[in-house]
Amino acid sequence: MTALTAIVISYALGLFALAADAWQARRLEAAARALIEEDAAPE
Amino acid sequence: MLTFLKQLGSPPVFFRLSGPAAVWLARAAILLAIPGLWLALAGTPTDAQQGEVYRIIYLHVPAAWMSMFLYSVATGYAVLFWIWRSPVSAVMMRALLPTGAWMTVVALVTGSLWGKPTWGTYWVWDARLTSELMLLFIYLGLMALSSLVEDEHKTDRALALFTVVGMVNIPLIYFSVVFWNTLHQGMSIGAPGAARMAPEMKITLLICTFAVWFACAAIVLVRGRWLLALREARAKWVREI
Numbered sequence: 001m002t003a004l005t006a007i008v009i010s011y012a013l014g015l016f017a018l019a020a021d022a023w024q025a026r027r028l029e030a031a032a033r034a035l036i037e038e039d040a041a042p043e
Numbered sequence: 044m045l046t047f048l049k050q051l052g053s054p055p056v057f058f059r060l061s062g063p064a065a066v067w068l069a070r071a072a073i074l075l076a077i078p079g080l081w082l083a084l085a086g087t088p089t090d091a092q093q094g095e096v097y098r099i100i101y102l103h104v105p106a107a108w109m110s111m112f113l114y115s116v117a118t119g120y121a122v123l124f125w126i127w128r129s130p131v132s133a134v135m136m137r138a139l140l141p142t143g144a145w146m147t148v149v150a151l152v153t154g155s156l157w158g159k160p161t162w163g164t165y166w167v168w169d170a171r172l173t174s175e176l177m178l179l180f181i182y183l184g185l186m187a188l189s190s191l192v193e194d195e196h197k198t199d200r201a202l203a204l205f206t207v208v209g210m211v212n213i214p215l216i217y218f219s220v221v222f223w224n225t226l227h228q229g230m231s232i233g234a235p236g237a238a239r240m241a242p243e244m245k246i247t248l249l250i251c252t253f254a255v256w257f258a259c260a261a262i263v264l265v266r267g268r269w270l271l272a273l274r275e276a277r278a279k280w281v282r283e284i
Contacts, residue, residue: 003096006156007084013152014102017145018258024141025266032269032276040282 052129055280058268065264072257079254082247099157101248105255107150110178111213113143113259118210121203130274131267133199136206137189138267142259144182151175154227162226170219171227174212181209195274 050056078086083101090097117139124132154172155165166172185206192198215222220229240248275281 001156001159003094003160006096006160007098010099010102010153010156011080011084014106014149014255017149018255018262021142021145022258022262022265025262025269028266028273029269032273036272036276036281036284039276 052123052127052131054130054271054275054278057131058271058280058284061264061268065261065268068257068261068264072254072261075250075254075257079247079250082243083251087244087247088241093161096157096160099153100244101251102255103150103153103157104248105252106146106153107175108252109255109259110143110147110150110175111216112256113139113146113263114178114182114206114210114213117143117206118213121206124199124203125207130271133195133203134270134274135263135267136203137195138263138270140182140186140189141266142263144179144186146255146259147175147179147182151179167226169225169227170223171216171225174216174219177212178216181212185209 051060079101083098087098087101089095117136120132120136120139123129124136151172154175158167159165185202188198188205189195189202219225220227272281272284
């Protein structure tokens with residue numbers, strides 16, 4: 001493996017990890033909002 | 044100060060403040076990541092001994108620091124939970140775990156990719172690498188425990204206890220290069236007799252560290268505030284969101 005490949009894989013993984021973690025947090029937000037709205041809706 | 048900290052333990056106050064805080068932290072992370080990435084990949088000079096591959100340091104070290112730091116913060120929240128049983132402490136303890144696990148994965152994989160050209164191997168069972176791998180297993184174990192039972196109130200105390208117990212691994216990771224002879228290099232920053240870094244490399248490392256720190260803090264706050272809203276779904280303040 002060349003130095004360039006190792007660097008590219010490393011930084012791609014770093015960005016992917018942050019993006020995936022942020023996406024999971026936002027998905028939780030969407031689920032929570034949906035649930036709260038459902039609870040607030042009149043019977 | 045103490046009053047402010049006590050107010051932060053109140054779910055509605057925490058929810059109200061954490062939203063704008065997360066936005067500002069995300070903005071700060073992006074503002075730092077742009078120059079940080081440029082400096083890391085092109086702006087800093089090539090290392091005299093390792094060549095270009097040393098540039099992995101600007102991601103590997105922040106990720107490794109963050110993996111230990113986030114666990115330490117989770118332990119702080121676990122202790123606070125034991126003292127005050129605050130729902131904010133309980134959700135923050137949970138919110139920190141996935142981000143910490145991701146940072147541990149990044150530290151392990153980037154370290155491995157850096158190890159092959161410099162040490163001649165992707166992996167050795169030395170104290171630093173093994174204790175960091177143990178940290179990943181601890182994170183995964185705690186995450187599994189936190190999702191084991193649907194009613195999270197039931198697992199809060201067990202989660203807090205095991206988080207505090209797992210904290211014993213953090214000083215082991217940090218001081219492993221001092222306690223044992225390891226293939227992993229010793230401390231680069233802060234320790235007496237540490238290898239000296241060129242100022243431009245040190246500044247770049249600090250910029251990248253703060254970028255990762257702010258990004259992780261923003262993500263953890265978003266996760267924490269919505270875990271809190273889900274947990275308190277029947278409370279009046281949640282219905283007013």
